[in-house]
Amino acid sequence: MEFSNLPHDYAEPLELVFVFLTMLASLAIMVAFGRWWQR
Amino acid sequence: MAVEQPTRPTLADRIYDKLFHNYIWKSIFRTGYPNTPRNQMLIVATNVFLHLHPTRIHRTHVKITHTYCLGGLSFFMFLGLTVTGILLMFYYVPSVDRAYLDIQNIQTNVQFGQLMRNMHRWMAHAMVILVFLHMMRVFYTGAYKPPREFNWVVGVILLVLTFLLSFTGYLLPWDQLAFWAITVGTNIAGSAPILGPKTRFWLLGGFEVGQESLIRFYTLHVIGLPLLAAIFMAVHFWRIRRDGGLARPL
Numbered sequence: 001m002e003f004s005n006l007p008h009d010y011a012e013p014l015e016l017v018f019v020f021l022t023m024l025a026s027l028a029i030m031v032a033f034g035r036w037w038q039r
Numbered sequence: 040m041a042v043e044q045p046t047r048p049t050l051a052d053r054i055y056d057k058l059f060h061n062y063i064w065k066s067i068f069r070t071g072y073p074n075t076p077r078n079q080m081l082i083v084a085t086n087v088f089l090h091l092h093p094t095r096i097h098r099t100h101v102k103i104t105h106t107y108c109l110g111g112l113s114f115f116m117f118l119g120l121t122v123t124g125i126l127l128m129f130y131y132v133p134s135v136d137r138a139y140l141d142i143q144n145i146q147t148n149v150q151f152g153q154l155m156r157n158m159h160r161w162m163a164h165a166m167v168i169l170v171f172l173h174m175m176r177v178f179y180t181g182a183y184k185p186p187r188e189f190n191w192v193v194g195v196i197l198l199v200l201t202f203l204l205s206f207t208g209y210l211l212p213w214d215q216l217a218f219w220a221i222t223v224g225t226n227i228a229g230s231a232p233i234l235g236p237k238t239r240f241w242l243l244g245g246f247e248v249g250q251e252s253l254i255r256f257y258t259l260h261v262i263g264l265p266l267l268a269a270i271f272m273a274v275h276f277w278r279i280r281r282d283g284g285l286a287r288p289l
Contacts, residue, residue: 015153015154015157016157016161018154018157019154019157019158019161020161022154022158023119023158023161023162023165026119027115030115030118
């Protein structure tokens with residue numbers, strides 16, 4: 001299934017989910033790095 | 040034994056006093072020249088490069104509800120926008136013939152292109168919201184009051200830079216929404232008295248939105264404004280420490 005071919009109703013909320021998860025993941029990586037730095 | 044008479048301050052003394060012993064100067068330069076043990080100690084203890092962590096932290100500052108990390112989250116958004124922005128620059132050419140097609144290409148052909156573009160878009164929205172909430176938090180906790188008034192001014196400049204970054208980025212997809220949003224936005228600037236038309240011309244690089252406007256907005260968006268914002272952010276973070284850390288609860 002091609003992501004870009006998904007019906008519009010589907011694709012947009014799914015994009016938002018991916019964006020939100022990537023933002024959280026990168027924030028988590030930065031927080032983990034900060035904790036390691038200050039260990 | 041002769042009693043020493045107090046001497047009248049000379050003109051030079053009075054000018055020196057006016058220049059360096061006033062409210063504005065003291066709000067920017069916290070400690071004086073390190074010629075006394077107290078000033079020497081203050082300069083070392085409040086130096087963010089010598090001591091990453093402050094010498095003392097108030098009990099309330101440890102609680103997350105004191106700041107909700109809003110400033111830090113805004114900075115995180117700025118970092119994310121820098122990374123995704125650089126990745127988008129690999130595929131985007133700011134030309135009226137290519138801009139829209141390049142965006143379509145990023146959305147459909149480039150690996151993770153859609154995610155990168157959406158990250159850039161949503162992080163930009165989030166940054167504007169977070170910066171605004173951060174300003175509200177600072178206002179409602181009274182953290183703008185002396186001795187933090189200089190940092191408040193730096194913060195207001197950063198707020199304006201964030202809005203300008205958001206505004207200049209809006210034109211780059213070169214679709215109908217972008218075109219008319221910038222047309223309306225610059226017309227608003229153009230309706231200002233006296234300097235209005237000049238400002239509009241300066242913003243657009245011409246009398247209407249076109250290639251000159253696109254390259255102008257692109258250059259400001261990718262180098263001019265982020266560079267300025269980074270410089271002001273460095274000053275902003277450094278001043279937090281210089282002004283004695285976070286503000287205490289009222």
